[in-house]
Amino acid sequence: MPETMRAMTYDSYGDPEVLRLLDLPLPKVGPGEVLVRVKAAAVNPVDWKVMAGGLDALMDVRFPVVPGWDVAGVVEKVGIDTPEYAVGDEVFGYARKDYVHGGTMAQYVTLAVRHIATKPAALSWTEAAAVPLAGLTAYQVLARLGLSRGETVLIHNASGGVGSAAAQIARDLGARVLGSCSPASSERVRGLGAEPVTYGAGLADRVLALAPDGVDVVADFVGGVLEVTRAVLKEGGRHASIADHGVIGAGGQWMWVRPDAGDLAALATMLEQGRLRVDVAETYPLEQLAEAYRRSMSGHVKGKIAITVD
Template sequence: MQNVTTGRLIVVIMRAVTYDSYANDNSRLKAGDVAEPKLGPSQVLIEVRAAGVNPVDWKIMTGGLDAMMDAVFPVIPGWDVAGVVRALGPDTPEFAPGDEVMAYARKDVVHAGTFAEYVAVAAASVARKPAALDWHQAGGLPLAGMTAQRCLDRLEVGPGDVLLVYGASGGVGSFAVQIGRERGARVIGTASERNHDYLRQLGAEPVAYGEGELDRIRDAAPDGVTAVADFVGGQLDTTLAVLAGNGRHVSVTDNSVEEHGGHWIWVRPDGAKLAELAALAARGALTVEVAETFPLEKAGEAFDASRAGHTRGKLVIVP
């Protein structure tokens, strides 16, 4: 970070990743100098130590959410952050400079994200980082962890449930497995066979996805499953075939589930709910696997890895 004087105006400069228009590839992504974000009332300025990469980040860059959210270019991508509080906006008594925190930092407008040295975040979205998580793990937890949490909240998963998780070894799915087990459910998770041992370590019963998947799920749960969390998409027919009579189902990718009694889930920024995940991590009930880290200059490589869809665990930007 540096100060640049222009006339009487002093502009504080930081490094960040930006893109200046929508694109279907990484051609508009660049790392460079931008102005540090303004700090409004009830906001905290976080020095970013780690920022999780999520599929929504590159999907936004393609214009995929333009019908829902306005974008102000240049856009700094990123909705996950872990870092240190450096300054407070007016009337922000919850935190102090030096606090180690994390947040799901989605805002109403796509503009000033977390792939940067600093980000301003509403205090209501921020939670304290548990000592049990290092910076990379904390940076990868918020969006994916809270998505899994919200799905299982909506499903009202508890003891006696048989929970089916599609994409169980992925960023969101692995959290759903752990939260489901913590809530007393039996968890069945779909994944490639190379990730089956990993799922067993998390407490799930693995089922190979692909041809024959329906039969394998029926073999694992002959009486049907009571709850389904779809983190893959395109699974509705299988879900309806294996769901018990009183079953519930949600999807984060397929809004057509609402036509069949399911719920389409979008997670909300919520510091109090994130603090619940932090408490699970603090007592060892929730772990975060980090697959790879990238500097700002290699954000495009992180997007490519995310697009490929074969990563186990989280991808993380480290400014």
């Protein structure tokens, strides 16, 4: 095993221009952890928001930072008291740690067992890497809201990475799914099992035209839509947002995805059985991470951006 690894890093906040490809020491593998040889990672908007300093008030940072929280790869080493995995196991995971430092945009990354699950065999490396953050966010929001069969849910931004996963999970639960999106994304959203509703002015009226009695649940994955949520939610309905803390004062929940091996395993089962799919729209090599981030920042990607690691 080598003593160093290639990694994309940044040593100060900024735009994608601050990224550098460096050789770093291999991370230490602590108790309850595994060292994973990264086959693929995936880009999430939070990656470049963290890089710009957007979470500085929330999370400690240790420079140089290796960005990235999504990963799929092969276990290369196990730490003390880690009976769950063995060298050679194929895993995928959500690698958010307690502080910002050692991420997944590198040849190797260490992960606690609570961060990972066995990789679905039916998925490619890039597909598996594209699942964890978006899939866990969607799964945990709908679980927290208690969405159940026969209910109607409105998903704000149903064409996005998290929203598209949520639409499929909600459909799998037996709910009726309304999904806000642009006209250009309406067929994609329909293909996920949701009824597309054009976002923008008049959204509440369009939702109520489809569900005159209102909806039981609203899941907000975009922000800035609280008034629409309040207008369409039934009395006693439940709502949550990952993008607007203002929901707290309106009886809703403000949520942040948690690493959870059990939830990842549940997603893996759904993926293996074809009840959930992930769309990888574009793929970049590790060395072109800055370009991948700029592409993500454009807001025009329909699906996930994956990063391959040689």
